[in-house]
Amino acid sequence: MAQIGFVGLGNMGLPMARNLIRAGHAVTGYDLNIAASDKFAAVGGVAATALDMACMGADVVITMLPARKEVREAYLARGGILASAPEGALLVDASSVDVETARAVAAAAQVNELSMVDAPVSGGVPAAEAGSLTFMVGGSDRTFERAKPILEAMGTTIFHAGGVGDGQAVKICNNMILGVSMIAVAEAFLLANKLGIDPQTLFDIASKASGQCWAMTSCCPVPGPVPSAPANYGYQAGLTAAMMLKDLKLAQEAAKVSGAKSPIGAAATALYALYVEQGSAQSDFSGIIQFLRGPEKAKDQGMPVKEAANN
16 A cells, blocks of 8 residues: 555545545645644544655655645645655646646656656545546556556546646536536526426436436536435535636636637636625535526525626
8 A cells, every 4th residue: 555645635635535544545644724634634644734744755645736826836846745755756636727737747747756647536525525536637658557546546437638737638628518517507497497397397307308417417506306416505515616617717728828719618707707706606616506596586595696697
């Protein structure tokens, strides 16, 4: 079993690290948030008080961080991962960041004689807790094969997307599909309501017809049809609206740089920006249905409202 350093013990990182412990790995974790480190220690991990301590003697260092700024700092700063990880260690960044950052950090790792893959995930907090994440991995064939047994302790589906940065590229495209799909599903359920169709009836039919999609069958934005969906729990986040907005912005940045046309992705980004701005950053992304209902309905539910998309 491996000695693993795990950096970033938040909503996703903590259950991922716990599953590594359950698989028999020795895991030393680090997070700037002391409360997160305490939770990690409570599930059997060794909590480090500094980033370099998490890297000491590690065969593998895994990061699960919020955005590119934190990733670049963690890896490239003085006393960071590249300076602290032992020669020959494997580095795995499971964060969702831009392709340029993934490739820049991997190039710096190679200079330090360290192997690295970018391995962003899909599935959200429920899949992280269940150990059923999907990993989209970018890196050489050899490095992918080395990382795969470690990733299998946290996920059930491990895809090799291609070279360094390609994991992030696929993740960006995947989450643009998800964000756009959720808006379409939410609009359809709102239209069905106006037309007098019961939500369960729409779900039963559409989930078996051409409208079927993951956003509907796994994360239905209305309460009832999918018991495990955040809609049944006040839109407590699996994937926050803020994180969805971050990924949509990454997709738009990538589209601009590559010259790809993305008008629907741009519209989805604008809608999620409004939803986040009105105070729902930490709600589940499927809660955008509440925003699309409009201000009067939102007021009835006690929601903070600044602006509605259909005004």
